[in-house]
Amino acid sequence: MYLKRLSLRHFRNYPEQTVSFTAAKTILLGDNAQGKSNLLEAVEWLATLQSHRTPRDRDLIQHGHTTAQMTAEVERQGIPLELTGVLRQGGGRSLRVNGCTVRRTLDFLGQLNVVEFSCLDLDLVRGTPALRRSWLDRILVQLEPVYSQLLQSYQKTLRQRNALLKQGTGIDEGLWQAWNQQLAVTGTRMMRRRQRLIERLAPLASHWHQVLSGDREVLTLSYHSHVPIADPSPEAMLVRFMERLAERRSLELIHKTTLVGPHRDDVGFDLNHQPARQYASQGQQRTLVLALKLAELALVEAVVGESPLLLLDDVLAELDLYRQQILLEVMGDRYQTLITTTHLTPFATPWRSDAQVLKVAGGQIAAVAGTAVETSS
Structure with a gap:
């Protein structure tokens, strides 16, 4: 999988920009707040239809404009592919594959696969459970595009059920049970997929953590659910989910919100x-987080059968020299990599000489050291 060209129009701080990627490794060099991360964010959005930096599409549209557009020209298994996303300030989006509008996100997701590692990911360990849930969901959307519809269905059901809870007493029992059933069905399907993902990531993350820690520590991953998963069969989980909802009903009426389901679950990381x-x-x-990202990279590659793009956003400065070297060695030429940095010091001369270096300043991109970049305005 190779990203050949990215075109942006009114996306974040880019009025209009087209970048051609001419090497397996591209270093985006520039001061903070110049647009380096925005470029990676556009690639991430085209892969997942979401940004890890904001849940709202309208935040991605350049100030003073009503739409934004991103187009990626990709080569996948030797076949050219063009992906376009258009965002609208008033809400809504349109998606095109090879110039043809697609109505279902399922027909867009999975065309471009990325693994994104930013300084924000360093909060995965001590950050909120929501961060860890979002991490799992972003991986699943790429590995199983149908998961995006499942997630949307669950969130819609959750909003409806919470609206009922806010009514307090006098809830129609038939309607209440109908939403309970829908929440349990979609919630069970989500939890089973998350659980399977953790089971697949765990050995890969454990391996990389042993490498990074010099075999001094053992990393284990676990999925922590508000619905105990003693029997992982769909039927047993659905029954337990419904029982758990019945058990927490009084407490939910007090708090006026749903207290059971995958929106409350978490991921556990244990060292020794x-x-x-x-x-x-x-x-x-x-x-630990570097081990998780290397595991994610290996899993996505194994599942999709191709090397995903690797997006590294300002992370080298957060790692010591040993971990920087491990990451750079893993990258090699195996993965097309876009990496942002404020200076070139972390990159050894042989590694840097094989890379395309682009200078980013004020939403404008220019080539450095003889590398090629195509721009339009």
């Missing part, structure tokens, strides 16, 4: 059988 969230040092947290 101790919760990393409470006991891991800052260095251990960075090692």
Whole structure:
């Protein structure tokens, strides 16, 4: 999988820009707040139809404009592919594949696969459960595009059920049970997929953590659900989900919100059988997150049968020299990599000489050191 060209129009701080990628490794060089991360964000959006930086599409539209457009020209298994997303300030979006409008997100997702690693990911260990849930969901959307519809269905059901809870007493029992059933059905399907994802990531993350820690630590991953998963069969989980909803009904009426379901679940990271969230040092947290990202990279590649794009947003400065070297060695020429940085110091001369270096300043991109970039305005 190779990203050949990216065109942006009124996206974030880019009025109009087209960039051609001429090497397996592209270094985006520039000061902070110049647009480096925005470029990676556009690629991420075309892969997942969402940004890890904001849940609202309208935040991606350049100030003073009503629409934004992103187009990626990709080569996948030797076949050219063009992906276009158009965002509208008033809401709504349109998607095109090879110039043809697609109505279903299923027909768009999975065409471009990326693994994104930013400084924000360093909060995965000690950050909120919502961050860890979002991390799982972004992976699943790429591996199983149907998961995006499942997620949307669950969120819609959750909003309807919460609206009922806000009514307090006098809830229509038939309507209440109907929403309970819908929440349990979609919630069970989500939890089973998340659980399977953790089971596939766990050995890969454990391997990389052993490499990074010099075999001094053992990393284990676990999925923590508000619905106990003793029996992972769909039927048993559905029954337990419904039982759990009945058990928490009184408490939910007090809090006027749904307290059971995958929107409340979490992921556990343990180092040597101790919760990393409470006991891991800052260095251990960075090692753990790097192991997670390397595991994610390996899993996506194994599932889709092609190397995904690797997007590294300002992370080298957060890693020590040893971990920087491990990451750069893993990248090699195996993965097309877009990496942002404020300076070139972390990149050894041989590695840098094979890379395309682009200077980013004020939403404008220019070639550095003889590398090629195509721009339009």
